[in-house]
Amino acid sequence: MAGSSLWVVRLASLLAVGFVVGSVEATPGDAHPQYRTCVKECQNTGIIGSNIISHCQSRDNDSTSAGSSWYTQGPLYMQLKQQNCMSDCRYYCMIRREEERQLGGLSPVKYHGKWPFKRVSVFQEPLSAALSALNLLTHFTGWVSFFLQVNYRLPRRPQTKRTYYEYTGLWHIYAILSLNAWFWSTIFHTRDIDLTEKLDYSSAVAQLGYSLILTLLRTFNVKDEAGRVMFAAPILAFVTTHILYLNFYELDYGWNMKVCVAMGLVHIAAWAVWSVVTHHPSRYKVWIVVFGGALAMLLEVYDFPPYKGYADAHSLWHASTIPLTYLWWTFVRDDAEFRTSTLVKKAK
Numbered sequence: 001m002a003g004s005s006l007w008v009v010r011l012a013s014l015l016a017v018g019f020v021v022g023s024v025e026a027t028p029g030d031a032h033p034q035y036r037t038c039v040k041e042c043q044n045t046g047i048i049g050s051n052i053i054s055h056c057q058s059r060d061n062d063s064t065s066a067g068s069s070w071y072t073q074g075p076l077y078m079q080l081k082q083q084n085c086m087s088d089c090r091y092y093c094m095i096r097r098e099e100e101r102q103l104g105g106l107s108p109v110k111y112h113g114k115w116p117f118k119r120v121s122v123f124q125e126p127l128s129a130a131l132s133a134l135n136l137l138t139h140f141t142g143w144v145s146f147f148l149q150v151n152y153r154l155p156r157r158p159q160t161k162r163t164y165y166e167y168t169g170l171w172h173i174y175a176i177l178s179l180n181a182w183f184w185s186t187i188f189h190t191r192d193i194d195l196t197e198k199l200d201y202s203s204a205v206a207q208l209g210y211s212l213i214l215t216l217l218r219t220f221n222v223k224d225e226a227g228r229v230m231f232a233a234p235i236l237a238f239v240t241t242h243i244l245y246l247n248f249y250e251l252d253y254g255w256n257m258k259v260c261v262a263m264g265l266v267h268i269a270a271w272a273v274w275s276v277v278t279h280h281p282s283r284y285k286v287w288i289v290v291f292g293g294a295l296a297m298l299l300e301v302y303d304f305p306p307y308k309g310y311a312d313a314h315s316l317w318h319a320s321t322i323p324l325t326y327l328w329w330t331f332v333r334d335d336a337e338f339r340t341s342t343l344v345k346k347a348k
Contacts, residue, residue, distance in 0.1 A: 029111035030090075035097050042089035051092050055085040083193040091119065108305040114192075118309030122190060127310050129189035131318035136182035138322050142329025143175035149333050154340045164340040166223050170214050171332060174207075181207040198251065202243045205260065209239030212263045219274040282334035289324050289331070296320040 029035060042048045046056030094111045095118075101108070108116055120126040150163045157164060181203040188200035213232045222228050242259055246252070268290075275286045299317040306312040 027111060027113050028109040029094065029097065029116070032097065035093055035111070038093035038096060039086075039089045042093060043085060046085070048089065048092045049096065053085060053088045053092070055082075055088060083195070084191075087124075087191070087193055091124070115306050115312055116309065117306055117312075124192050125189040125315070127315040128312075128318055129186050131315060131322070132182055132186040132189055134322055135318065135325060136179055136186060138325045139175060139178045139182060139329075142326065142332070143172075143179075146171060146175070146329060146333055146336065150336050150340075154337060155344060163336075164343040165336040166339065167214075167218060168336070170217065174210060174214055177203075177207045177210050198247050201251070201256070202247060205243055205246070205256070206239065208260060208263055209235060209242075212266060215267055215270050219270045280335070281338060282331050285327055285331040285334070289328055292320070292324050292327075296324070 038048065042053060043056055046053045090111065094116050098108060098116050110116075117125045123129050150165055150168050155164065156162060181200075184196065184199045184203045188196040190196075213235050216222070216231050217228055220231075222231060242256075246256060271286060271290065275283050275290070280286075296317055299313045299320065303313050306315075
């Protein structure tokens with residue numbers, strides 16, 4: 001539940017990326033003529049200095065090579081290869097330009113809306129990728145502990161053998177969507193291409209939309225199926241349409257920002273009112289996550305170049321969400337125990 005506040009913090013990350021990527025033309029690094037010339041020559045030759053970009057080699061012969069495999073002749077493979085070619089060329093040209101700037105005593109600048117990071121093996125942003133993976137692991141362990149609690153440690157309804165906690169299934173779906181979102185966040189920070197960017201955005205928006213549904217159902221204490229459908233159906237339809245729009249019509253960062261801000265404001269308002277009027281014994285955990293999330297958002301506002309080419313404000317934000325996620329899952333378990341004990345007492 002407090003996890004909904006966590007995804008408002010993730011919203012800040014999406015908005016920050018949306019602002020900078022939406023204004024790519026104004027980015028100083030990629031606007032420089034030397035950088036653009038370097039990228040163009042690299043894509044044509046597959047060579048930049050001592051580096052040979054295999055993805056850019058013999059592109060014209062890939063689909064006609066007699067010895068090539070069937071999958072190398074498909075349009076998806078060719079598209080991914082071209083994206084990898086462009087990504088590698090941009091990276092090596094960026095590194096070359098930053099070395100030149102450093103020799104001239106100049107500070108780092110952004111390229112295509114992002115700071116210049118140093119790769120580690122295949123990882124384009126190694127620290128953010130590792131911390132995204134740790135967030136995924138924290139969600140997974142929290143979900144497993146919740147699953148064990150509601151299924152093996154808390155009493156069940158004697159007639160149906162189902163859990164007393166009315167939101168068990170909803171939290172399972174929430175956990176799956178959270179794992180999916182952090183998985184694609186890990187992949188996106190590992191390899192930033194058009195496909196991984198869309199998957200990261202789509203997964204995060206899906207998680208945020210479902211989080212809004214769960215927030216409303218829990219804060220308004222909606223238990224009957226008809227009421228849940230009335231809350232969920234319009235939000236689900238809108239979020240689905242929005243994701244299709246981003247993927248198949250236009251990846252409009254400005255419009256996506258407005259949609260996410262609107263959902264985020266509803267999140268904050270719902271949980272703010274709930275935490276004030278409720279007598280839940282663990283409501284202080286909601287306060288900690290909300291205020292901790294607000295402080296974490298400052299890391300997205302206070303942007304700075306990556307230290308030593310690895311640690312920037314965004315990666316530190318990833319680090320801050322790990323303890324908040326752990327606390328959130330303890331709150332979910334507390335809520336399950338509180339609601340179960342209340343219903344058991346009523347049943348007796």
